[in-house]
Amino acid sequence: MTGRIHVRGQGGQVVALDLPLHPDIAKRLERGQLRRVKPDGSLYEEHERPLDAPDLPENRPALSALKPAWVGWAVKNGMPVDEAERATKDDLIEKFGVKHEAQETxxxxxxxxxxxxxxxxxxxxxxxxxxxxxxxxxxxxxxxxxxxxxxxxxxxxx
Known part of the structure; x- marks a missing residue:
């Protein structure tokens, strides 16, 4: 995953924003002043995987893996895409990392x-x-x- 989302602002323009969002932008998104959309401007469904998202990993990523690998692992384990992208890598590791391994075969x-x-x-x-x-x-x-x-x-x- 690229760590980028698209939003439609109050003027209707679609803008690509890198994650994590600036706190002011995140507040505007939460208040509905901005709306998350797909890159083409069509509505984004909250739990939808992006079209350009890679296949989800089969195994837990290494602790040294980049955040997108951890986002994929979190999504594979049931976390909504938006929530996984907003979380920090450390948060994802805490939730789906070593403690989560107890469930591994x-x-x-x-x-x-x-x-x-x-x-x-x-x-x-x-x-x-x-x-x-x-x-x-x-x-x-x-x-x-x-x-x-x-x-x-x-x-x-x-």
Whole structure:
């Protein structure tokens, strides 16, 4: 999920807004001054999954997974899409994360753990490659992958 909703304002214009919403915008939406719609302007049903939403995950995402994965997991476990998108990642993890695992079967747990191990290995390989690229470019390899890549790009643009 993209973390974006569309609303129709008082003037009738459809506007895309990134989540989480600014508190003032959220209040206007709650008061009915703005109305949630689909990107084409048609009415949005409260519990409807967006057309561009990816398939819901089969297994609980890793704790390090991005928020959209947790939104998908929450929706799969019965939370309305709007509510899941408004929640913070930490809230979703608290409600559908580790405590929720007690309901997992051994097969589900094994599949989740295999997925987590695979994601961790991919992340480590990406970090290792980015650090190698940083060494080649002659820039610091400290920080996140995105920070290192930014330094590499900056160096290449000089």
């Amino acid at each position: 051994d097969e589900q747990r094994a599949a989740r753990e295999a997925t987590e191990a695979e994601e961790a290995a991919k992340a480590q390989a990406e970090l290792d490659q980015t650090k190698a690229d940083a060494a080649e470019a002659g820039v610091s390899d400290e920080g996140t992958v995105d920070e290192i890549r930014a330094r590499i790009a900056e160096k290449q643009n000089q």
